[in-house]
Amino acid sequence: MSGWSRRAVLGGLAGGIGLGGLLSCGEGPPPAPTVGVLGAARAARGHRLRAPFRPGAPGQRLRPAVCVVGGGVAGLSAIWRLRHAGFDGEIVLVELDEALGGTSQAGGDAAAPFALGGHYATLPNAENLHVRAIFEDLGVFLPADPAGPPRVAPGQLCLAPQERVFVGGQWWPGLWPAEGASARDEEQRAHWEARVEALRATVGADGKPAFSLPVAMASHDPAIRALADQSMAAWLDAEGLDSPRLRWLVEYACRDDFGTTLQTTSAWAGLHYHCARRPFLHDDRDLGTHVLTWPAGNGFLVAGLAGLAARAPATRLLGAICRRVEPDTGRVWVEQGEALIQIDAEHVVLAVPSPVAARLLDRPDPAAPTAAPWRVAVLHLDGPARGPGVPAAWDSVVYQPELPVEEADLGAIDNEWQRGAYGSAGTLTWYQPLCGADPAAERAALLASTPEEQAALVLRRMRRGWPGLPERLRRIELWAWGHGTVRPTVGLHRDPGGLATRAAPGGRVWRAHTDLSGMSLFEEASYHGVRVAEAILAERGLPVERPLAGAPA
Amino acid sequence: MTDRLPGSRPSRALMLSAFVIATCGLIYELVAGALASYLLGDSVTQFSLIIGTYLSAMGLGSYLSRYLDRNLLSRFVEVELAVALIGGLEAPALFGLFAWSPAFRLLLYGVVAVIGALVGLELPLLIRVLERETSLKELVARVLFLDYIGALAASLVFPLVMLPRLGLFRTSIAFGLINALVGLWTTFQFEAAPSVKLRLRLMASAVIAVLLGVFAAAGPLEARIDAALFADPVVFSAASPYQKITLTHRGADTRLFINGALQFSTHDEHRYHESLVHLPMSAAPRRARVLVLGGGDGMAVREVLRYDDVQQVTLVDLDPLITGLFRDRAELAALNGGSLRDPRVEVVNADAFHWIEERVAAPSGAHAAYDVAIVDFPDPNNHGLGKLYTTTFFGMLRGALGPDGVISVQATSPMWSPAAFWCIRRTMQHAGWQTRPYHTYVPAFGEWGFVLAGREHSPTQFGPLPGGLRFLDPTTRDLLFTFPRDMAEQEGPINRLDNQALVQLYEEDWRAMAKK
Numbered sequence A: 001m002s003g004w005s006r007r008a009v010l011g012g013l014a015g016g017i018g019l020g021g022l023l024s025c026g027e028g029p030p031p032a033p034t035v036g037v038l039g040a041a042r043a044a045r046g047h048r049l050r051a052p053f054r055p056g057a058p059g060q061r062l063r064p065a066v067c068v069v070g071g072g073v074a075g076l077s078a079i080w081r082l083r084h085a086g087f088d089g090e091i092v093l094v095e096l097d098e099a100l101g102g103t104s105q106a107g108g109d110a111a112a113p114f115a116l117g118g119h120y121a122t123l124p125n126a127e128n129l130h131v132r133a134i135f136e137d138l139g140v141f142l143p144a145d146p147a148g149p150p151r152v153a154p155g156q157l158c159l160a161p162q163e164r165v166f167v168g169g170q171w172w173p174g175l176w177p178a179e180g181a182s183a184r185d186e187e188q189r190a191h192w193e194a195r196v197e198a199l200r201a202t203v204g205a206d207g208k209p210a211f212s213l214p215v216a217m218a219s220h221d222p223a224i225r226a227l228a229d230q231s232m233a234a235w236l237d238a239e240g241l242d243s244p245r246l247r248w249l250v251e252y253a254c255r256d257d258f259g260t261t262l263q264t265t266s267a268w269a270g271l272h273y274h275c276a277r278r279p280f281l282h283d284d285r286d287l288g289t290h291v292l293t294w295p296a297g298n299g300f301l302v303a304g305l306a307g308l309a310a311r312a313p314a315t316r317l318l319g320a321i322c323r324r325v326e327p328d329t330g331r332v333w334v335e336q337g338e339a340l341i342q343i344d345a346e347h348v349v350l351a352v353p354s355p356v357a358a359r360l361l362d363r364p365d366p367a368a369p370t371a372a373p374w375r376v377a378v379l380h381l382d383g384p385a386r387g388p389g390v391p392a393a394w395d396s397v398v399y400q401p402e403l404p405v406e407e408a409d410l411g412a413i414d415n416e417w418q419r420g421a422y423g424s425a426g427t428l429t430w431y432q433p434l435c436g437a438d439p440a441a442e443r444a445a446l447l448a449s450t451p452e453e454q455a456a457l458v459l460r461r462m463r464r465g466w467p468g469l470p471e472r473l474r475r476i477e478l479w480a481w482g483h484g485t486v487r488p489t490v491g492l493h494r495d496p497g498g499l500a501t502r503a504a505p506g507g508r509v510w511r512a513h514t515d516l517s518g519m520s521l522f523e524e525a526s527y528h529g530v531r532v533a534e535a536i537l538a539e540r541g542l543p544v545e546r547p548l549a550g551a552p553a
Numbered sequence B: 001m002t003d004r005l006p007g008s009r010p011s012r013a014l015m016l017s018a019f020v021i022a023t024c025g026l027i028y029e030l031v032a033g034a035l036a037s038y039l040l041g042d043s044v045t046q047f048s049l050i051i052g053t054y055l056s057a058m059g060l061g062s063y064l065s066r067y068l069d070r071n072l073l074s075r076f077v078e079v080e081l082a083v084a085l086i087g088g089l090e091a092p093a094l095f096g097l098f099a100w101s102p103a104f105r106l107l108l109y110g111v112v113a114v115i116g117a118l119v120g121l122e123l124p125l126l127i128r129v130l131e132r133e134t135s136l137k138e139l140v141a142r143v144l145f146l147d148y149i150g151a152l153a154a155s156l157v158f159p160l161v162m163l164p165r166l167g168l169f170r171t172s173i174a175f176g177l178i179n180a181l182v183g184l185w186t187t188f189q190f191e192a193a194p195s196v197k198l199r200l201r202l203m204a205s206a207v208i209a210v211l212l213g214v215f216a217a218a219g220p221l222e223a224r225i226d227a228a229l230f231a232d233p234v235v236f237s238a239a240s241p242y243q244k245i246t247l248t249h250r251g252a253d254t255r256l257f258i259n260g261a262l263q264f265s266t267h268d269e270h271r272y273h274e275s276l277v278h279l280p281m282s283a284a285p286r287r288a289r290v291l292v293l294g295g296g297d298g299m300a301v302r303e304v305l306r307y308d309d310v311q312q313v314t315l316v317d318l319d320p321l322i323t324g325l326f327r328d329r330a331e332l333a334a335l336n337g338g339s340l341r342d343p344r345v346e347v348v349n350a351d352a353f354h355w356i357e358e359r360v361a362a363p364s365g366a367h368a369a370y371d372v373a374i375v376d377f378p379d380p381n382n383h384g385l386g387k388l389y390t391t392t393f394f395g396m397l398r399g400a401l402g403p404d405g406v407i408s409v410q411a412t413s414p415m416w417s418p419a420a421f422w423c424i425r426r427t428m429q430h431a432g433w434q435t436r437p438y439h440t441y442v443p444a445f446g447e448w449g450f451v452l453a454g455r456e457h458s459p460t461q462f463g464p465l466p467g468g469l470r471f472l473d474p475t476t477r478d479l480l481f482t483f484p485r486d487m488a489e490q491e492g493p494i495n496r497l498d499n500q501a502l503v504q505l506y507e508e509d510w511r512a513m514a515k516k
């Protein structure tokens, strides 16, 4: 009941001597954490794709109505949409990995899952019908009148405090490094926020919002799209925004969503991160965040979609590599172990990245966007790893302006956070997008570095913010995404129609993947899955009562 | 080596010493860890620092043993007696030092390091003494076996037997005595010059005498030292490895502290508890089933039980230590009138958030609804407590009550933390409760605030109050709802799981207060 505690006062007095830290070196070195590598088999199968392929005599033949190649968010959303509409024809899903989810998959087990890639989604805008429908089906949203705003179920929005930033030797609330910021830094931040606010409300000549999620709902107004012709750095320069802290913050967003820098990101994409989200929610008074997250990260959404997709019988071929797709016949060739499988489908959903699709279709796609590689580390702790300043948050980011941007990391998220223990033991996932200008060179360097070198790098980066880590860390596991996130580089979003040609290769094949949006997000990947499913439903003459993928131009 | 072992019987005695040394050594370490946790908080850090210091000092002691070459048995006894004295007096000495010395941490780790070093010296000495008559293989196996088993014994005996029975001071002294007795006994087990033996026995007797003296005085001493921390004489204290409960007494006033923070004073707690309980109870159309959240001291339950129509009370409190003590210890149960032993009362030790969550998630009809709920959580000074004041929590609570349900919520001080107080009220209102804020003057705390609320209707009609009240009467009850201008309602955010606005408001309120 009482606010002031004598113990706190006395404890503070004794604590002021600060000997605790000094003496901790007397403990001797704690046991070194073990180092492991995750996902090696996946990478090896991915490399098989490069070998030349010639169709032979198949050991097995399948004749489904629909074959979905790629079990990431896009592929699973396509199946979800077909089943949601009541389609009960046979579906075969082909996935290279042993697990579903692609870049949104979780690791660990059901009791202690951890994110390896995608780890949050955001509240959908009013125009974002398909995410709302998915969330309502998954129980993320409670049943609500479709004419009004949705209602979010308890425990889905990220628990506060969502973020903290390490600056000036300790943790502070929020992401903005306010500690040590000058009046000029603060002024520029206010200017930036006012610009973002205005752009968020801007509507193009075609009556559509300047920025939207999914990007297919955004305006095609050339005056707005012209932003794609300059870099985010150039846009900030033109606005007179030169505060190093503000630029760090804006670049953090580019690295976080895209794996690109201020120099490489287009201004359209850089602004999109901040201006595209206009949460539409029933009970939004004093809403603290628009982020939705779960202990398994977006692995939660993957598991949910996979569960709902299984409403009607479907065949899942896991650890199966698609080697060739023939658009005219709908024939799909798959290797699973030593077996060769021939699938003749009425419709094929090709839910793989564009470079892979080009290979499978045997059609070069030189305009396909590039992807940034990511280094991910999972840290298994046996107790909370404390640091100075405010206590834990879901996302802990270190302000490290001294590092070259290509080497900077994003800090770590707490996989247990959403269980409401506020900083318990468990796992942290640490992320580092490799944002160098040449992704291929970055990829080669990533794959060449040893696990021990990588573990040492992670621990070095976390030393200041998590001084208690060495005593708490039992195991560190590394994961590499060779093609992690699409890079929305200068020019990519200039021509809204350009992406459409890659989306429809013709014949019986439909393409669905987040890179068709020029950025990697759950909202985009699921959009493309839903879009192709609705196209297939239309082709089969099945009525789609309420199209969820809207009517993008 | 001039001291010699006569036969094989004594070697068995020395083996027993190994066991005792290990047990006592770990006990001293646990005593230091527990003490540091009570005094400094943050038990995980305290225990790990103590263990680290202790183990590394043991290493140092073992290393230093190479410099002892002569009269190993005498040295062994001397070391044993030194451990007995320092380890035995560790708890009273450190406790006293905490109250009087600012360099407490330095002293704490110093004492732990000295004990660790001495214990570290003992085992190598013992092994070398015994080396003469047993093979090294056999010896190392047996000594280390006893050493580790001794540690196990200590880790079981300390929390389960010694701490609850003897308290921290006397646990530490008792093991010092055992150490000293083993030292004394050892002098009868080996051959040495009579003068050497006499010297050692005199030393041992002196140590034993000191320890016995302090043991006898430990009760009053503990009270004296607590008095340096607490303004009034300490009449009772109990501890688990995580919390310390202290009861102080002066004149007619008894006060309860948990980890040094005042929980209530008998002088005026009736004002707090009568206000907390009788407003919802006398406003509720039905009160057969009552839920009490927090309030493990049983004082709120005592007030609830004044109504004859109460059939069942569920008390949900996180800490089994508190509810256990207030049920079973006579001097504490006297304060709540034995309320926790009443057959109508069921005590549940659980996190209230999860307990409610599970209840409302259960299929409807699985649990009978409550008629009244009394919500008495600690102030929202961290996120774990802040979640007990969110729209989510108050929304779930609505689901646990029947349509006529009435509740009251302790809501911090409208005087000292007005932003927090009005935030709690707004949050409840937003979650669907029909609220009526009120406040009471409790001298020990100052002006204190509560929120009365009905699930569907604002509680405006009150029935009669039960007999035996010391503060409330119907006229006073009506006055509690008036807020003078210096406690007037404030605007601000509601508290949600996704903003935890309340924790911040509460912190800002207290920071502003401290400046006044």
Ligand SMILES: Cc1cc2nc3c(=O)[nH]c(=O)nc-3n(C[C@H](O)[C@H](O)[C@H](O)COP(=O)(O)OP(=O)(O)OC[C@H]3O[C@@H](n4cnc5c(N)ncnc54)[C@H](O)[C@@H]3O)c2cc1C
Binding pocket: A049, A069, A070, A071, A072, A073, A074, A075, A094, A095, A096, A097, A100, A101, A102, A103, A104, A116, A117, A118, A119, A120, A121, A298, A320, A321, A322, A323, A351, A352, A353, A356, A374, A376, A431, A481, A483, A484, A485, A512, A513, A514, A515, A520, A521, A522, A523, A525
């Ligand atoms: C480190 C990291 C963090 C991220 N964080 C977030 C986040 O927090 N929020 C967010 O919204 N997004 C995040 N993303 C973006 C994420 O990529 C998208 O949200 C989404 O998962 C993309 O789904 P997709 O189905 O379009 O593509 P993919 O995930 O690439 O799925 C393609 C699937 O196809 C399979 N496949 C490929 N080739 C073949 C073949 N030949 N045969 C069979 N199968 C094949 C792959 O194994 C894969 O499962 C993150 C990405 C990374 C890398």
